[in-house]
Amino acid sequence: MRLFGYARVSTSQQSLDIQIKALKIAGVRKNRIFTDKTTGGSGGDRQGLELLKVKVEKDDVVIVTKLDRLGRDTADMITLIKEFDSLGVAIRFLDDGISTEGTMGKMVVTILSAVAEAERTRILERTNEGRIEAKAKGVKFGRKRSINRDRVINLNAQGVGATAISQQLKIGRSTVYKILGEA
The missing domain is CATH 3.40.50.1390 (Resolvase, N-terminal catalytic domain)
Structure with a gap:
């Protein structure tokens, strides 16, 4: 053995x-x-x-x-x-x-x-219940945003295009469109 x-x-x-x-x-x-x-x-x-x-x-x-x-x-x-x-x-x-x-x-x-x-x-159920309750109380999950969303919106309002914004802020053009879509 x-x-x-x-x-x-x-x-x-x-x-x-x-x-x-x-x-x-x-x-x-x-x-x-x-x-x-x-x-x-x-x-x-x-x-x-x-x-x-x-x-x-x-x-x-x-x-x-x-x-x-x-x-x-x-x-x-x-x-x-x-x-x-x-x-x-x-x-x-x-x-x-x-x-x-x-x-x-x-x-x-x-x-x-x-x-x-x-x-x-049961542990997963309790964890999910806690997460739902926390969200209802305004707790934000995930990492903090690193992009200045107001700056993206202001540049766009000044007539700057998505490509120029993405190059200036060193972010993806899709990110610019996403921020503008949410605004």
């Missing part, structure tokens, strides 16, 4: 260090830890996971820190569990203290992945 590890973060700005450290403490050798920096929900390329599937053999164990680090959603989690199971490979989740070893383990993982997916959905 060999131990393998899998770690994933959602963005390239996040760090894998905590997950990798936990995998090493669990006994996984550094050269058997596979990683991805991509969102679980995007359907993005997960080369680390694909390479892991190629490397494991019957009776190996894949260790992952948390359920949501492996599968995108319940269906994806079940598919991955079945795929690893067909290879004779078990999956252990450190933080959740569960494993796919045995029938009960597979059932528990399936139920917990459904709960995790429901929790993610």
Whole structure:
């Protein structure tokens, strides 16, 4: 039995260090830890996971820190569990203290992945509700405007054309048209 590890973060700005450290403490050798920096929900390329599937053999164990680090959603989690199971490979989740070893383990993982997916959905709903409420209160989202819109409008009112405005202010002509259209 060999131990393998899998770690994933959602963005390239996040760090894998905590997950990798936990995998090493669990006994996984550094050269058997596979990683991805991509969102679980995007359907993005997960080369680390694909390479892991190629490397494991019957009776190996894949260790992952948390359920949501492996599968995108319940269906994806079940598919991955079945795929690893067909290879004779078990999956252990450190933080959740569960494993796919045995029938009960597979059932528990399936139920917990459904709960995790429901929790993610609730978090998104609450975030969106908060965003809607903030917009209603006048909170502006996005980066601050860097173009002096009044200057664009004043130059146009003075008879300066869009091409000349874009050259003078070093902005795109389409930006000039957009500002004038909004005015």
